[in-house]
Amino acid sequence: MSATLAVRDITMRFGGVVALEDVSFQAESGRVLGIMGPNGAGKTTLFNVISGVQKPTRGTVALGDRVLTGRSVAAIAGSGVTRTFQTPMMFWGLDVRESIACALAAHEFGGIFPPNPLRSLVPSGFGWPARRAADAALRERADALLATMGIAELAARPTESLSFGEERFLELARALAIEPMMLLLDEPLSGLNPDEVEIVLQTIVRARDAGIGVLLVEHAVGELLSVADRVVVLDHGRKIAEGTAREVAADPVVIDAYIGDELG
Amino acid sequence: MIAALWQYVLAGLVSGAIYALVAAGFVLIYQVTGIINFAQGEYVMIGAMTAASLASAGMPPLEAGAIAIVVAAVAGALSYVLAIRPARARGAAGVALIFITLGLDVALRGLGLIVWGTNPLSLNAFWTGSSIAIFGGVIQPQALWVLGADVLVFALLYVFFQRTYAGTAVRAAVASPAIASTFGIPLRTFAFWSFVAAAAIGGLGGVVIAPITSATYDMGLTFGLAGFVAAVLGGLESLPGALVGGFVLGIAEKVSGGLISTGWEQGIGFLILVLVLLLRPQGLLGRAVRQA
Amino acid sequence: MPRSAASYAIGGFVLFAVVAIAVWFIPPYYTGLITLVGIYALVTIGLNLFMGYAGQVSLGQAAFVGVGAYTSAVLTVKLQWSPWLGLVAGGIGAAIVAYVLSFVALRLRENLLALATLALGIVINVVFNQWDFVGGSSGFSSIPSFAIGRFTFDLRAHAILSWLLVALGLAFAGALVRSNYGRSMIAISAGELGAASVGIDALRLKRQTFVLSAIYAGLAGGVYASYQTYIDPTSFGFLLSVNFVLMSVIGGLRSLWGAPLGAAIVVALTQVLQSVVPIVIPSARGDFQSFFLGAILIAMLVFLPKGLVSRFGEARA
Numbered sequence: 074m075s076a077t078l079a080v081r082d083i084t085m086r087f088g089g090v091v092a093l094e095d096v097s098f099q100a101e102s103g104r105v106l107g108i109m110g111p112n113g114a115g116k117t118t119l120f121n122v123i124s125g126v127q128k129p130t131r132g133t134v135a136l137g138d139r140v141l142t143g144r145s146v147a148a149i150a151g152s153g154v155t156r157t158f159q160t161p162m163m164f165w166g167l168d169v170r171e172s173i174a175c176a177l178a179a180h181e182f183g184g185i186f187p188p189n190p191l192r193s194l195v196p197s198g199f200g201w202p203a204r205r206a207a208d209a210a211l212r213e214r215a216d217a218l219l220a221t222m223g224i225a226e227l228a229a230r231p232t233e234s235l236s237f238g239e240e241r242f243l244e245l246a247r248a249l250a251i252e253p254m255m256l257l258l259d260e261p262l263s264g265l266n267p268d269e270v271e272i273v274l275q276t277i278v279r280a281r282d283a284g285i286g287v288l289l290v291e292h293a294v295g296e297l298l299s300v301a302d303r304v305v306v307l308d309h310g311r312k313i314a315e316g317t318a319r320e321v322a323a324d325p326v327v328i329d330a331y332i333g334d335e336l337g
Numbered sequence: 338m339i340a341a342l343w344q345y346v347l348a349g350l351v352s353g354a355i356y357a358l359v360a361a362g363f364v365l366i367y368q369v370t371g372i373i374n375f376a377q378g379e380y381v382m383i384g385a386m387t388a389a390s391l392a393s394a395g396m397p398p399l400e401a402g403a404i405a406i407v408v409a410a411v412a413g414a415l416s417y418v419l420a421i422r423p424a425r426a427r428g429a430a431g432v433a434l435i436f437i438t439l440g441l442d443v444a445l446r447g448l449g450l451i452v453w454g455t456n457p458l459s460l461n462a463f464w465t466g467s468s469i470a471i472f473g474g475v476i477q478p479q480a481l482w483v484l485g486a487d488v489l490v491f492a493l494l495y496v497f498f499q500r501t502y503a504g505t506a507v508r509a510a511v512a513s514p515a516i517a518s519t520f521g522i523p524l525r526t527f528a529f530w531s532f533v534a535a536a537a538i539g540g541l542g543g544v545v546i547a548p549i550t551s552a553t554y555d556m557g558l559t560f561g562l563a564g565f566v567a568a569v570l571g572g573l574e575s576l577p578g579a580l581v582g583g584f585v586l587g588i589a590e591k592v593s594g595g596l597i598s599t600g601w602e603q604g605i606g607f608l609i610l611v612l613v614l615l616l617r618p619q620g621l622l623g624r625a626v627r628q629a
Numbered sequence: 630m631p632r633s634a635a636s637y638a639i640g641g642f643v644l645f646a647v648v649a650i651a652v653w654f655i656p657p658y659y660t661g662l663i664t665l666v667g668i669y670a671l672v673t674i675g676l677n678l679f680m681g682y683a684g685q686v687s688l689g690q691a692a693f694v695g696v697g698a699y700t701s702a703v704l705t706v707k708l709q710w711s712p713w714l715g716l717v718a719g720g721i722g723a724a725i726v727a728y729v730l731s732f733v734a735l736r737l738r739e740n741l742l743a744l745a746t747l748a749l750g751i752v753i754n755v756v757f758n759q760w761d762f763v764g765g766s767s768g769f770s771s772i773p774s775f776a777i778g779r780f781t782f783d784l785r786a787h788a789i790l791s792w793l794l795v796a797l798g799l800a801f802a803g804a805l806v807r808s809n810y811g812r813s814m815i816a817i818s819a820g821e822l823g824a825a826s827v828g829i830d831a832l833r834l835k836r837q838t839f840v841l842s843a844i845y846a847g848l849a850g851g852v853y854a855s856y857q858t859y860i861d862p863t864s865f866g867f868l869l870s871v872n873f874v875l876m877s878v879i880g881g882l883r884s885l886w887g888a889p890l891g892a893a894i895v896v897a898l899t900q901v902l903q904s905v906v907p908i909v910i911p912s913a914r915g916d917f918q919s920f921f922l923g924a925i926l927i928a929m930l931v932f933l934p935k936g937l938v939s940r941f942g943e944a945r946a
Contacts, residue, residue: 162823178809415918440926447920
């Protein structure tokens with residue numbers, strides 16, 4: 074199932090500051106769209122708008138024919154658009170496997186958990202064998218997901234014991250668990266050592282090949298360009314360039330915007 | 338009708354003045370430490386009870402009042418040292434701190450019950466004499482002490498924060514704790530003194546109001562909750578807001594109590610609180626809150 | 630998983646059985662205490678779900694107990710309903726009130742939520758005090774006790790009933806927390822944004838948990854009303870709400886077994902202190918035991934290893 078994420082004329086104003094101005098582009102499923110720009114360009118704000126954390130002053134975001142702007146973060150996630158954060162948001166109190174299982178379960182309920190009150194107030198398990206089996210199956214699926222990322226050994230670890238890199242992995246795995254159509258990754262490589270970077274990049278490629286549309290904000294421009302099919306460049310809230318990785322890297326407008334920042 | 342209304346307003350000014358003092362204590366602690374100190378009202382009780390019991394043992398009222406304020410300040414110091422500081426040192430934050438100040442409130446109240454029991458104590462007014470007429474309404478002379486206490490406290494707070502070096506340092510520390518600590522500004526010392534000051538202010542309130550309302554074991558709860566509402570109404574980040582909130586609440590209580598029923602006097606404060614939290618959580622004089 | 634859902638159900642019924650047998654052997658005074666512990670434990674289970682698992686805070690839970698008690702009292706005294714129906718109605722009444730209030734309170738976080746639940750709890754209490762239909766400050770007396778056939782419940786029967794409800798309450802809550810619902814509650818308490826990003830609707834979940842905690846409290850109130858046969862607004866004030874927080878914290882916020890434990894400790898301590906302290910300090914009067922309980926609450930929160938502290942947002946290095 075493929076879908077297009079259409080971002081149209083997104084403008085974001087806080088007080089006197091214009092964080093985003095008339096930003097428009099499209100992200101396709103099965104493609105990685107890199108989003109680049111110097112510091113303060115508005116990349117995270119853009120993600121906040123798409124994922125529902127903030128409402129734009131103007132403009133719309135739609136997935137296929139479904140309008141996402143104005144809906145809650147959970148509703149947007151339920152519709153198939155999820156994200157990771159610059160600082161990983163962990164489910165303290167759950168271990169790695171449980172965190173994934175939680176996401177899997179939310180997805181099983183058709184997107185938004187909990188479902189209507191009556192259905193969810195009947196607890197999903199009195200310890201009856203059938204329910205226990207269902208939960209065991211859920212945990213197995215969680216383990217399998219971790220294995221595809223190559224991090225199966227983390228399954229039983231408490232979230233509090235994870236290193237920063239491991240937290241990033243968990244957040245990524247959790248996002249994939251809900252089988253999104255669009256995956257927004259906010260600087261997933263920052264703070265990782267080279268081995269960890271490799272794991273994340275491979276996961277991104279696998280996700281893309283499986284048909285997920287990936288939007289990737291990343292400061293490590295070299296890595297971003299190596300994995301992106303197309304790139305959008307923002308500067309001071311405006312889109313200043315769009316094209317393939319090669320086109321964008323050679324674009325004088327882009328290079329100019331980065332003066333003072335390193336370019337790959 | 339107008340005469341009755343005016344009388345309610347005058348009564349509201351008096352109770353509102355105490356609410357303003359309690360609210361000032363809340364705001365002070367909240368601004369400096371980010372903590373909402375549920376125990377704030379008990380310092381009022383401690384001040385009132387100490388003054389009343391010392392006076393009934395023969396001490397002149399003004400002396401008794403002065404000592405009572407010191408005792409309240411000590412209670413504030415102990416609150417910080419025995420409860421707040423150890424908790425923060427171990428990383429407690431957010432709701433845990435709320436529970437701690439709740440425990441503090443309950444503990445201080447219990448302490449009051451242990452020392453003084455449940456009987457109300459009375460304190461003689463500092464100025465005796467007949468009531469003073471104001472535009473057709475009357476207030477007791479003691480009310481002038483209450484309002485005077487307000488003027489004194491808020492003036493001192495203003496001078497401290499706006500005109501002294503120490504006060505400016507505190508304001509800087511509150512605005513940017515991380516930067517302040519790199520400058521060697523002692524945040525923990527500020528926190529300590531904010532508790533001491535808030536408690537002293539509360540104690541003063543108790544001392545001046547006791548001749549009017551008597552010192553009762555549950556006045557901590559009553560004044561604490563009212564001071565709460567006043568602080569939120571005025572804006573937890575605003576000392577002038579505490580003053581405004583206190584008077585608005587006091588007058589609203591007395592007016593609605595007089596015109597509608599006594600139930601409203603008790604309940605209107607909390608209705609106001611709910612409305613404020615819903616419609617304008619930053620209070621009348623506060624700046625807009627950031628999204629959590 | 631450390632503990633299965635079934636263990637709560639089994640353990641709960643073991644506890645119930647112990648009580649059901651013990652009441653035949655102990656003096657009536659202690660039977661009464663056990664009933665009270667059971668009633669409070671029921672409230673605390675609900676509170677632990679809302680505060681410990683979902684990570685919220687309620688400083689007004691006593692008001693829901695009051696709503697349950699008053700609903701039951703009104704129906705049984707004024708409309709001659711059976712106390713059993715009154716009990717159920719108490720739970721429903723509290724649920725409705727909580728549902729309505731949730732639209733006000735649950736938009737707020739932490740400090741403001743604490744203040745809002747505090748305020749709402751007191752407003753409800755003021756309503757009890759002022760509304761003549763529910764007896765105003767005089768409250769309700771002659772509330773009928775439970776009965777099965779011609780057997781009217783005596784002291785022992787009330788104790789058994791309250792602990793039966795505790796057992797059922799533990800079983801239900803245990804199943805809830807050992808399920809995906811429970812995982813979602815924990816996810817929310819860690820951070821609503823993270824949970825939302827996988828499709829968990831925090832507001833809905835908080836509302837459901839709030840209503841559920843009110844149901845527990847309302848049922849407890851219904852039992853309380855028929856057990857005491859007399860209620861007035863002073864029984865359901867702010868200080869009782871603080872006591873419930875105490876019971877939650879002492880027993881362990883994110884635990885269900887902590888509920889009966891905390892309730893038992895607080896009730897037992899109160900009894901001991903009320904008997905002993907006035908001998909040593911004659912001036913002590915009223916609810917002075919709150920000094921010790923408050924000190925314990927503070928000590929728990931300061932010294933409790935990890936547990937509570939890491940639950941409530943320990944500063945990350």
